[in-house]
Amino acid sequence: MALLDFINISTISAAVSLIGAIGIILLPKPVDKVIMFALLQGGFIGMIVAAKYLDVAMAAALLDPISTVILLIAIIKINDVRRKKLRSQEELNIA
């Protein structure tokens, strides 16, 4: 069973993070990108666990969701700003 030799924690983590990276690059919408970013970081934490640095994995697992939350807040805020700007421009055109 040569194929089963490739199923270990670091190969699966590498596959997950590569899928996440390709997803981030190819998907155009920012929210889809954030979802794929969570996949990429899941692969990264799996790779740290495969290296048996569990304390570093704990710190990385605590820091990564902060980044995701910041990205989501920024996406919502920039969407809001752009919509407001579009609306004020339309009012300017009518008046």
Add this chain to the structure above:
Amino acid sequence: MLDIYVWFYTGCILTVLGSIGTVMGPGVKDPIVRTLNTEIAAVGVSMIFLTYNHTIAMLTFVASTVIITMILLRAVVRLEEMGAKV
């Protein structure tokens, strides 16, 4: 022994792919998309640190990536609010 090569090559692929995606990926006219693409390269560099057992460097790099993301996105939103052409 095989694991180390998997980490190193995945890190190299992610770094190169993330850099190319940041420069000329689809939709990088939007600054928020470009900032998101830089995260791929950051994770790739962290994987290369992991290969050489530089844990403190990796931890510091992950933490500073979070902080720099916060500052960059704040700046992007602020510039968009002001309507600046950057």
